[in-house]
Amino acid sequence: MHTQYTPFLWQQMEQLHRQQPFSGHTPGHKNGAFLPAQLQQAWGAQFASYDYTELDGLDNLHFSGGCIAQSQQQAAAIFGTGQCFYLINGTTAGLQAAIMAACSNQKVFVPRHVHRSVYHSLLLAHAEPIYLPLELDPATSLPTGIRPDLLQQYMQQYPDCRNLILVNPTYQGITAGNVQCVQLAKQYGLTVIVDEAHGSHLHFHPELPSSLLDAGADLVVQSWHKTLPVLTQGSALLVHEQYSGPSPEPFLSLLQTTSPSYLLMASLEAGSIYMGEQAKQHIQQSLPLIFSLHEQINSTLQTLHVLWQPQWQQDPFKLYLISDHLSGAAMDAYLRTQQAVYSEMHDNQGILFILPIQTTAQWTQRIYQALAALDRYSLSQPMVQQTTASFYCREIPQQQYPLHQAFYMPKEQICWAQAAHRTAGQFILRYPPGIPLLVPGEHISAEIVQLWLASGGTAHEKVTVLTEA
Ligand SMILES: Cc1ncc(COP(=O)(O)O)c(C=O)c1O
Numbered sequence: 001m002h003t004q005y006t007p008f009l010w011q012q013m014e015q016l017h018r019q020q021p022f023s024g025h026t027p028g029h030k031n032g033a034f035l036p037a038q039l040q041q042a043w044g045a046q047f048a049s050y051d052y053t054e055l056d057g058l059d060n061l062h063f064s065g066g067c068i069a070q071s072q073q074q075a076a077a078i079f080g081t082g083q084c085f086y087l088i089n090g091t092t093a094g095l096q097a098a099i100m101a102a103c104s105n106q107k108v109f110v111p112r113h114v115h116r117s118v119y120h121s122l123l124l125a126h127a128e129p130i131y132l133p134l135e136l137d138p139a140t141s142l143p144t145g146i147r148p149d150l151l152q153q154y155m156q157q158y159p160d161c162r163n164l165i166l167v168n169p170t171y172q173g174i175t176a177g178n179v180q181c182v183q184l185a186k187q188y189g190l191t192v193i194v195d196e197a198h199g200s201h202l203h204f205h206p207e208l209p210s211s212l213l214d215a216g217a218d219l220v221v222q223s224w225h226k227t228l229p230v231l232t233q234g235s236a237l238l239v240h241e242q243y244s245g246p247s248p249e250p251f252l253s254l255l256q257t258t259s260p261s262y263l264l265m266a267s268l269e270a271g272s273i274y275m276g277e278q279a280k281q282h283i284q285q286s287l288p289l290i291f292s293l294h295e296q297i298n299s300t301l302q303t304l305h306v307l308w309q310p311q312w313q314q315d316p317f318k319l320y321l322i323s324d325h326l327s328g329a330a331m332d333a334y335l336r337t338q339q340a341v342y343s344e345m346h347d348n349q350g351i352l353f354i355l356p357i358q359t360t361a362q363w364t365q366r367i368y369q370a371l372a373a374l375d376r377y378s379l380s381q382p383m384v385q386q387t388t389a390s391f392y393c394r395e396i397p398q399q400q401y402p403l404h405q406a407f408y409m410p411k412e413q414i415c416w417a418q419a420a421h422r423t424a425g426q427f428i429l430r431y432p433p434g435i436p437l438l439v440p441g442e443h444i445s446a447e448i449v450q451l452w453l454a455s456g457g458t459a460h461e462k463v464t465v466l467t468e469a
Helices: 008-018 037-043 067-078 090-103 116-125 148-157 178-187 249-255 262-300 328-339 361-379 446-454
Strands: 083-087 107-111 128-132 143-145 163-167 191-195 219-222 235-239 304-306 318-323 350-354 411-415 462-466
Touching: 008 067, 008 262, 067 083, 067 235, 067 262, 083 090, 083 249, 083 262, 090 107, 090 116, 090 163, 090 191, 090 219, 090 235, 090 249, 107 116, 107 148, 128 148, 148 178, 163 178, 178 191, 262 304, 262 318, 262 361, 304 361, 318 328, 318 361, 328 350, 328 361
Parallel strands: 107 128, 107 163, 163 191, 191 219
Antiparallel strands: 083 235, 219 235, 304 318, 318 350, 411 462
């Protein structure tokens, strides 16, 4: 028997819709009536007729006390936590607000495989990062996370650092060591902030790796739009009942638009109710299909392998494939142009797909057929020399200027060919995964130039460096 949840916001939107309200207010398409014809044709006017603003009964995201507040409270209960804030500017806004609330002008432990939105948040918070070096898998160079014993050493070495940021899971779905890191950090009394952009579904099935909210993390930000059936940009900031630091709420008000999309908020609400009512059953049905897809790929395709290491505690909804013959870029190009199959991302070693939490046999077979065609094509291609070059930096780069100082210093553009021994003036990264190799103020060593070139960059491309006297 499923718990029944209430679509508090959607009910109000429907009630208003039934009145066929006449719009003398924003947005300019007037409840869809003046939506440009090509969009009306594609979407129907119905969709835009729900694109409301703060009208009767619809509450206000920034001063919520009505249906939005009820909807967020219900979502918090569904995700097993104290408070939930809907985000209409993605996880980016949630990380910014969480880090500004908890770490302004303070030290914070930051693993080197964080997304650039975390660095942007550090800048806004004027926080002082103490970087934690990464474990990289020797075979694939993928980041496998932070070793709990290493975190412990750092906490003993820097007792005045009271905050920790973690990523759960990584882009490739790896979660190893994260629960232990949260437990250790909480023993030391740290505030733990988690970028759980890719982990919104983890709370909902015991066979999945843990959500770090369940492990006791304080502020957890999830991109519901990435793995749940929610519109792009829809995310949530979840606050643990035991968090007693400054509230992220005023920071969300500072950072997010004063015109939040009701389409997005309704999508967040519907997504949360779906998770409460159906996710466990759908995940339960998906898991055997996903593991039999792994088996089918590994046993029938000659050049492709699923990357799956039990010790990495991977999220099964991330399917990362490695080819013996082709680079990630070549696999991706074939699938896009010959099979109309679009992956989430590729890197030097492989290609990554995000599977739906209601994965069906039809869906896995569509992917399998495309991969079987890729396998046949690969066999006709010469084998590429696989590079072990990484998109990630193993060593912590040498810092010449603090991030918040370097960001505002004078800069110039030069070619990568001349970049060695200068200081980065920009975030240097590949997108995706959007994880910086270097951040402003860090030394561009000859090794970094090699890493850039080996990860697909070219010597004549421009890079922004600091103009130093
Ligand atoms: C690990 C990680 N964190 C944060 C973000 C930012 O999330 P959003 O796009 O929801 O703002 C991304 C986006 O790709 C990401 O991959």
